[in-house]
Amino acid sequence: MIKNCVRYSVVCVLCVCYAFSVQAQEVLPLESEFKEPTTKLWLNTYGNIRVSKRLFWVAQTHFRFEETESTPFVGQVAQVYNRHAIGYIYSKKFNFSLGGVLRLNFNTDASSVDRNLVPEWRIWHQYMFAMPISTMMFYHRIRIEHRWTQDFADDSEYEFRNRWRYMFKVKIPVNSHKLQPKTFYISPEAELIMQSGKPVVGSPFEDLRLHASFGYILTPRITLAAGIMYSQGQTLANPGIYKQSWTARFHVYFSPDFRKVKNKLPAIHLDD
Numbered sequence: 001m002i003k004n005c006v007r008y009s010v011v012c013v014l015c016v017c018y019a020f021s022v023q024a025q026e027v028l029p030l031e032s033e034f035k036e037p038t039t040k041l042w043l044n045t046y047g048n049i050r051v052s053k054r055l056f057w058v059a060q061t062h063f064r065f066e067e068t069e070s071t072p073f074v075g076q077v078a079q080v081y082n083r084h085a086i087g088y089i090y091s092k093k094f095n096f097s098l099g100g101v102l103r104l105n106f107n108t109d110a111s112s113v114d115r116n117l118v119p120e121w122r123i124w125h126q127y128m129f130a131m132p133i134s135t136m137m138f139y140h141r142i143r144i145e146h147r148w149t150q151d152f153a154d155d156s157e158y159e160f161r162n163r164w165r166y167m168f169k170v171k172i173p174v175n176s177h178k179l180q181p182k183t184f185y186i187s188p189e190a191e192l193i194m195q196s197g198k199p200v201v202g203s204p205f206e207d208l209r210l211h212a213s214f215g216y217i218l219t220p221r222i223t224l225a226a227g228i229m230y231s232q233g234q235t236l237a238n239p240g241i242y243k244q245s246w247t248a249r250f251h252v253y254f255s256p257d258f259r260k261v262k263n264k265l266p267a268i269h270l271d272d
Contacts (some may be wrong), residue, residue: 029240034232037244039072041065044249048087050257058085058097066108073248080104087125097126101145107152114152122147135177139169139189161197163206171215181217187225188212193233202239207231213249223253 007115047059065238068075085099101122107114122145145163150156169189176183193207213227229247 007211011208027238029238032240032242034242034244035235037230037246038092039067040078040245040247041073042247042249044251046183046251046253048253048255050255050259052259054089056089056095058083058087058099058142060084067111077106078108079106083124085126093130096127097124099124101147105149105152109152112152115154116152118150118152118156120149129162130177137171137179139171141165141167141169141191159197159199161195161199164194164196165191167191179217181220183217185215185217186212187215187227199236203234203236207233211249213251215251219258221255223251225251225253227251254256 008024029140041064043063043065045061047057049057049059051057060081062079062081062083063077063080064079065074066076067073067080073147081101081103083099085097087097089093089095096229101120101124103119103120103122107116107118124143124145126141126143131138143163143165145165147161147163148158149161150158153207167189168191171179171185171187173179174184174186178248180184189209189211191207191211193209194204195206195238196204208233209229211227211229213225215225217223227249229249231247232242232244235243236242
């Protein structure tokens with residue numbers, strides 16, 4: 001009797017394990033699959049406001065749009081970012097920041113019956129290194145984000161994840177020997193974004209962003225730029241499926257200075 005029970009239990013365990021293995025094989029594709037690229041539009045403002053010799057206030061607002069079936073790039077609102085922080089200038093070549101983010105996520109699924117809007121909360125800290133070489137400026141940026149996200153379903157709970165971001169960027173003046181007012185510049189950049197946390201099972205590669213922009217330093221305090229970005233990364237639900245997108249990006253950089261300094265670019269190279 002006992003032997004039969006043991007045999008029966010072993011058979012049940014083997015059947016369950018087999019069922020899970022079959023299910024996993026059905027979920028994971030045999031080869032990596034790439035979704036069709038989506039088109040997006042980002043309107044970004046970046047404020048670095050000097051409040052003292054060492055401290056500055058980071059104030060950023062981003063409006064992000066996403067395609068619909070009938071309208072590419074700007075079909076519908078997808079996210080609205082509100083990012084703030086207090087930054088500290090250690091030297092002309094290094095600064096760091098600490099602050100918080102409120103991101104409003106809009107439900108872009110036209111067939112969904114769930115909520116249309118959910119907030120996402122983040123704590124972020126950033127470390128920026130600036131390296132002048134000849135007429136160019138090289139940037140290394142390390143940004144770490146601790147984020148709480150939830151789905152659009154009413155009973156969805158917040159899930160915690162970390163994002164580990166590294167960006168390399170170059171600014172190259174076009175019509176001048178240095179970055180100064182009335183100067184056009186080109187700026188290629190690459191950013192790798194990894195993620196970790198309990199919801200991340202086999203999909204740590206969140207995003208690779210390749211961005212090139214063309215900018216103009218309008219005044220000592222205002223810079224305008226526009227560019228195009230290609231990105232790809234693993235989906236959180238299935239590590240074998242990759243998302244892709246093409247994003248048109250428009251940037252406004254402003255750097256007011258409450259100190260009594262006239263007609264001078266910021267001494268520290270601050271960027272997005």
